[in-house]
Amino acid sequence: MHGMTLAGIARALRAREFSSEELVRHLLARIERLDPELNAFITVTGDAALDAARAADAARTDGGGPLAGVPIAHKDIFCTAGVKTSCGSRMLDNFVSPYDATVVERLRDAGTIMLGKTNMDEFAMGSSNETSFYGPVRNPWDLGRVPGGSSGGSAAAVAARLVPAATGTDTGGSIRQPAALAGITGIKPTYGRVSRYGMIAFASSLDQAGVLTQTAEDAALLLTAMSGHDPRDSTSVDAPVPDYAAGLDATLEGLRIGVVEEFMDEGLDPANAAAIEAALRVLEGLGAVVRRVSLPSIGLSVPAYYVVAPAECSSNLSRFDGARFGYRAAQPRDLEDLYKRSRGEGFGAEVKRRIMTGTYVLSAGYYDAYYLKAQRVRQLIAADFRCAFEAVDIIVGPTSPTPAFELGAKVDDPVTMYLNDIYTIGVNLAGLPGLSAPCGFVDGLPVGLQIVGRAFEEGRILNVAHRFQQETDWHARAPGGAFA
Amino acid sequence: MEWETVIGLEIHAQLATQSKIFSGAATAYGAAPNSQACLVDLGYPGVLPVLNVGVVRMAVAFGLATGATIAPRSVFARKNYFYPDLPKGYQISQYELPVVHDGRIELRLDDGSRKTIGITRAHLEEDAGKSLHEDFHGQSGIDLNRAGTPLLEIVSEPDLRSAREAVAYMKAIHQLVRYLGICDGNMQEGSFRCDANISVRPFGRHKFGTRAEIKNLNSFRFVERAILFEVERQIDILESGGSVVQETRLYDPDKDETRPMRSKEEANDYRYFPDPDLLPLEIGHELVDEVRAGLPELPWHKRDRFMDAYGLSEYDAGVLSVGRAVADYFETVAAGLADKKLAANWVMGELAGALNKAGLDISASPIRADALLSLLRRVEDETISGKIAKEVFEAMWAGEGEADAVIEARGLKQITDTGSVEAVVREVIAANPQQLEQYRAGKDKLFGFFVGQVMKATGGKANPALVNELLKKLLAG
Numbered sequence: 001m002h003g004m005t006l007a008g009i010a011r012a013l014r015a016r017e018f019s020s021e022e023l024v025r026h027l028l029a030r031i032e033r034l035d036p037e038l039n040a041f042i043t044v045t046g047d048a049a050l051d052a053a054r055a056a057d058a059a060r061t062d063g064g065g066p067l068a069g070v071p072i073a074h075k076d077i078f079c080t081a082g083v084k085t086s087c088g089s090r091m092l093d094n095f096v097s098p099y100d101a102t103v104v105e106r107l108r109d110a111g112t113i114m115l116g117k118t119n120m121d122e123f124a125m126g127s128s129n130e131t132s133f134y135g136p137v138r139n140p141w142d143l144g145r146v147p148g149g150s151s152g153g154s155a156a157a158v159a160a161r162l163v164p165a166a167t168g169t170d171t172g173g174s175i176r177q178p179a180a181l182a183g184i185t186g187i188k189p190t191y192g193r194v195s196r197y198g199m200i201a202f203a204s205s206l207d208q209a210g211v212l213t214q215t216a217e218d219a220a221l222l223l224t225a226m227s228g229h230d231p232r233d234s235t236s237v238d239a240p241v242p243d244y245a246a247g248l249d250a251t252l253e254g255l256r257i258g259v260v261e262e263f264m265d266e267g268l269d270p271a272n273a274a275a276i277e278a279a280l281r282v283l284e285g286l287g288a289v290v291r292r293v294s295l296p297s298i299g300l301s302v303p304a305y306y307v308v309a310p311a312e313c314s315s316n317l318s319r320f321d322g323a324r325f326g327y328r329a330a331q332p333r334d335l336e337d338l339y340k341r342s343r344g345e346g347f348g349a350e351v352k353r354r355i356m357t358g359t360y361v362l363s364a365g366y367y368d369a370y371y372l373k374a375q376r377v378r379q380l381i382a383a384d385f386r387c388a389f390e391a392v393d394i395i396v397g398p399t400s401p402t403p404a405f406e407l408g409a410k411v412d413d414p415v416t417m418y419l420n421d422i423y424t425i426g427v428n429l430a431g432l433p434g435l436s437a438p439c440g441f442v443d444g445l446p447v448g449l450q451i452v453g454r455a456f457e458e459g460r461i462l463n464v465a466h467r468f469q470q471e472t473d474w475h476a477r478a479p480g481g482a483f484a
Numbered sequence: 485m486e487w488e489t490v491i492g493l494e495i496h497a498q499l500a501t502q503s504k505i506f507s508g509a510a511t512a513y514g515a516a517p518n519s520q521a522c523l524v525d526l527g528y529p530g531v532l533p534v535l536n537v538g539v540v541r542m543a544v545a546f547g548l549a550t551g552a553t554i555a556p557r558s559v560f561a562r563k564n565y566f567y568p569d570l571p572k573g574y575q576i577s578q579y580e581l582p583v584v585h586d587g588r589i590e591l592r593l594d595d596g597s598r599k600t601i602g603i604t605r606a607h608l609e610e611d612a613g614k615s616l617h618e619d620f621h622g623q624s625g626i627d628l629n630r631a632g633t634p635l636l637e638i639v640s641e642p643d644l645r646s647a648r649e650a651v652a653y654m655k656a657i658h659q660l661v662r663y664l665g666i667c668d669g670n671m672q673e674g675s676f677r678c679d680a681n682i683s684v685r686p687f688g689r690h691k692f693g694t695r696a697e698i699k700n701l702n703s704f705r706f707v708e709r710a711i712l713f714e715v716e717r718q719i720d721i722l723e724s725g726g727s728v729v730q731e732t733r734l735y736d737p738d739k740d741e742t743r744p745m746r747s748k749e750e751a752n753d754y755r756y757f758p759d760p761d762l763l764p765l766e767i768g769h770e771l772v773d774e775v776r777a778g779l780p781e782l783p784w785h786k787r788d789r790f791m792d793a794y795g796l797s798e799y800d801a802g803v804l805s806v807g808r809a810v811a812d813y814f815e816t817v818a819a820g821l822a823d824k825k826l827a828a829n830w831v832m833g834e835l836a837g838a839l840n841k842a843g844l845d846i847s848a849s850p851i852r853a854d855a856l857l858s859l860l861r862r863v864e865d866e867t868i869s870g871k872i873a874k875e876v877f878e879a880m881w882a883g884e885g886e887a888d889a890v891i892e893a894r895g896l897k898q899i900t901d902t903g904s905v906e907a908v909v910r911e912v913i914a915a916n917p918q919q920l921e922q923y924r925a926g927k928d929k930l931f932g933f934f935v936g937q938v939m940k941a942t943g944g945k946a947n948p949a950l951v952n953e954l955l956k957k958l959l960a961g
């Protein structure tokens with residue numbers, strides 16, 4: 001059962017090939033057996049999941065909702081009523097949310113059952129899942145390697161078939177990069193497509209919720225359920241949500257695919273590049289036309305991102321002051337001591353680094369040189385994409401410069417770590433939808449293909465990814481050994 | 485040396501919405517601590533602000549009333565600092581692009597002169613909560629009911645030149661926001677308060693002196709006192725060769741002095757930046773036109789109209805247009821009378837006196853406008869005299885009923901029948917031969933005595949004009 005896709009599980013449940021309770025029991029047993037090695041879950045909500053599964057089984061009638069009784073996991077950045085919501089931080093280790101995030105609410109309303117909350121880089125700040133207060137997550141393809149981050153727990157759990165799908169968030173690549181490194185499919189929708197309400201903010205103008213799944217079809221099912229306007233999020237866009245699954249099989253005949261010149265240079269691992277080229281041949285075989293496009297300002301995306309994102313995070317994380325919720329230092333002498341020690345002890349090193357960077361770039365005398373300039377760069381990058389999308393319908397390229405790296409390899413070198421997101425960050429800065437799908441292996445480690453579309457054209461990138469997955473079986477490969 | 489005072493005010497007007505500026509929690513005053521703070525107000529992880537459109541209409545109304553520019557696009561920004569009554573660690577305000585800018589208001593000063601004060605800007609922001617330092621024995625309590633309450637911060641140009649001008653300006657803004665119905669103006673509850681930026685400079689010098697900012701003044705009297713104290717303090721410093729330090733000060737009404745706030749509280753770099761959780765506020769012509777169409781008559785227009793339409797003096801027109809309630813009251817009364825001055829005198833005289841004595845607002849007057857109108861109609865049609873009307877007014881105030889019922893019950897109807905009055909006049913003259921003789925010998929003052937006797941005999945009900953006429957004729961013999 002655990003090897004099945006989410007769509008396959010949904011069909012099997014409807015056909016009563018097995019019950020939701022049987023499936024949930026099976027997955028909970030796998031989690032219990034395998035997760036101690038992976039560390040993909042921070043919280044497992046077994047009893048509640050079994051209750052929900054039994055309720056789904058009891059309520060199931062022919063033609064029930066497409067996701068009724070389907071188990072998923074939520075990244076621990078999404079608030080879940082009555083369940084610990086830690087955001088991977090000591091700061092929120094004791095925080096039980098009093099409310100549900102809109103994403104959680106909508107996916108539950110669609111019938112899904114939450115198995116638990118997945119591990120992540122602290123406050124989603126990281127590309128390796130090594131900044132988590134709960135320890136690093138391991139990559140099921142090689143337990144000595146990272147699964148990517150920040151949605152590393154979600155990626156590892158789906159790759160190891162502990163759960164068919166999990167939610168994630170992506171501020172600079174935090175869904176796509178771990179999806180690539182774990183050999184699964186991950187989509188970050190257009191900024192504003194999915195409500196951010198109840199998703200603990202890292203960088204509000206970049207954060208976007210999405211999903212990590214085995215296939216594009218699975219992603220389409222979940223995205224249809226979780227998208228749409230939310231009056232509680234002023235930045236969520238009031239545009240109709242298509243049935244993404246309905247458009248999956250559309251033809252790629254004549255589709256204009258752009259390959260970004262700046263991405264296919266010496267920074268990209270040659271074996272990785274070969275996998276991308278092979279994927280392009282497959283898409284050409286389906287009738288697509290590949291041409292080169294240029295994003296002249298894209299090289300500025302990492303520095304611009306590391307001004308904008310820390311600036312917003314420095315403000316967003318001010319609410320964690322030890323006064324109303326979360327970690328509070330013992331025996332504070334006075335107010336200042338309460339603030340300093342609660343934050344000093346509650347946050348990890350990477351979070352502090354970004355808070356300090358962000359505080360600096362917003363300071364009087366530096367604001368224009370850093371924050372304003374970064375915002376201008378952001379406009380340039382968005383304009384580059386707009387220009388490219390006049391010539392092509394979709395942009396395809398690498399998700400990550402290298403496959404999964406070894407645990408600890410980059411943890412002491414923040415800049416090298418930040419360069420992991422060199423292909424993904426520009427997409428966030430421009431607010432566009434992006435997807436990563438498995439497109440090969442290098443030395444036994446998965447490689448991801450990034451597909452980027454115009455704003456609100458998630459349907460198109462899911463369509464391309466789905467057709468690609470009909471022609472290839474990279475997405476169907478799962479880690480062996482204990483995880484088989 | 486002669487010194488000139490320069491003052492600019494930052495007025496915080498709490499907008500009269502039912503719910504907060506970025507959440508659905510109620511804004512009612514006086515609720516139990518922390519009972520009106522939802523997860524958004526508490527700054528919980530993951531929550532987001534959603535703008536209350538009501539506050540935008542209110543800001544637009546203020547902008548239109550002050551001839552200001554309504555920004556087609558303004559931006560909410562975060563002002564970052566740590567304080568326990570600021571749950572998110574930042575206040576959402578407007579910084580570089582306020583919703584309203586470049587307005588003005590004309591003051592009419594006590595000496596009859598006029599002066600236009602510039603309004604630099606007015607911006608929307610959320611209020612913080614309240615720190616309660618008393619009653620907690622060395623600790624502080626936090627009440628977040630006020631957190632997220634909508635404020636319009638109205639910033640004047642440094643155009644004010646005295647404490648009196650500052651008070652006149654504050655009163656004019658106070659009157660305006662209440663007219664517009666965008667603020668209840670309740671200063672005890674903190675709905676209307678201001679910070680004053682004060683400096684002095686030698687007369688004739690163009691450059692401003694170094695200013696001090698006096699925070700959180702919540703009465704007209706405190707504004708006046710704080711400015712007077714501060715100006716004197718600054719002049720003393722300068723005249724003894726010192727220099728004024730730019731700082732934030734607090735006014736202590738008990739000691740009637742200003743003193744510096746702890747320097748820690750002002751050594752902040754607020755790191756303003758546009759709030760990424762809120763889209764830029766875009767205001768189209770449609771909304772502006774809609775708000776304009778719904779604007780009430782503004783106080784200065786009403787005052788001018790009262791002068792033109794009712795022939796009132798500028799002073800009377802000013803008093804009767806001080807608030808919408810009193811103006812509406814007056815107009816209801818005046819509309820039913822030919823003698824508009826009669827209406828004005830009664831509203832400003834008997835009624836205002838009685839309300840003042842009872843500590844009542846005109847909206848709570850036991851005598852409603854139409855009831856007073858009924859009474860004054862009886863004066864105008866000579867059913868009763870002005871003097872008797874006061875007696876009727878008192879009876880009405882005490883709840884004895886409407887004017888006609890009181891007049892009837894107490895038998896106060898004026899005697900206007902010439903025959904009856906003449907009979908009384910003749911009786912009075914006959915009963916006072918000595919006075920008659922003296923009067924006829926030239927002691928004119930005794931005329932009043934005869935009037936008094938006639939009134940006494942008729943219980944004050946004789947028509948005074950008729951009494952005069954008859955007495956003149958009959959005393960002459």
